[in-house]
Amino acid sequence: MLSSTTQTTADVATPEAAAAVAKGAVERSRLKERDAKVVAVTVKRVGRVAERPRYEADVVVEAPLGPHSIARSEYLVTLQYAPDGKWDVEGMETKPR
Numbered sequence: 001m002l003s004s005t006t007q008t009t010a011d012v013a014t015p016e017a018a019a020a021v022a023k024g025a026v027e028r029s030r031l032k033e034r035d036a037k038v039v040a041v042t043v044k045r046v047g048r049v050a051e052r053p054r055y056e057a058d059v060v061v062e063a064p065l066g067p068h069s070i071a072r073s074e075y076l077v078t079l080q081y082a083p084d085g086k087w088d089v090e091g092m093e094t095k096p097r
Contacts (some may be wrong), residue, residue, distance in 0.1 A: 013053040013081035015043045022057030022077040029092065030075060036063035038079040046078075054080045056097070 019041040027040060040060040047054045062070050067073045074095040080088050 012085065015045065015055065018053075018055035018081075018087070019043045019057055019091070020081060021079055022055075022059055025077055025079075025089045025092060026059045026061065026075050030073075031061065033063045036061055052081055052083065054078070054090075 002042075022043070023038050023041050031037075036065050038059055040058075040064045042058045043055050045053060045055055055078070057079070059075045059077055061073045061075070065071050075092055077092045078090045080090055082088050
């Protein structure tokens with residue numbers, strides 16, 4: 001039987017919530033160009049800890065370079081759900097091409 005704490009964590013720490021946190025982290029720290037935008041976020045859960053779920057998110061950013069070209073950057077964001085009900089962004093790095 002699951003405790004109410006575990007059940008609440010599972011309900012809040014969803015892949016969708018992790019994707020939103022990863023997107024926000026990239027937007028705040030990496031989007032320097034005015035027209036750059038996040039175009040895709042893919043999330044996968046890593047590990048098996050139920051109380052503190054961990055996720056890796058691939059975040060794709062595109063920015064126009066000119067009328068017919070686009071620069072594309074990809075970031076790997078690792079994050080974990082914390083006991084206090086918030087997300088910890090553990091790392092953010094540019095993915096090699």
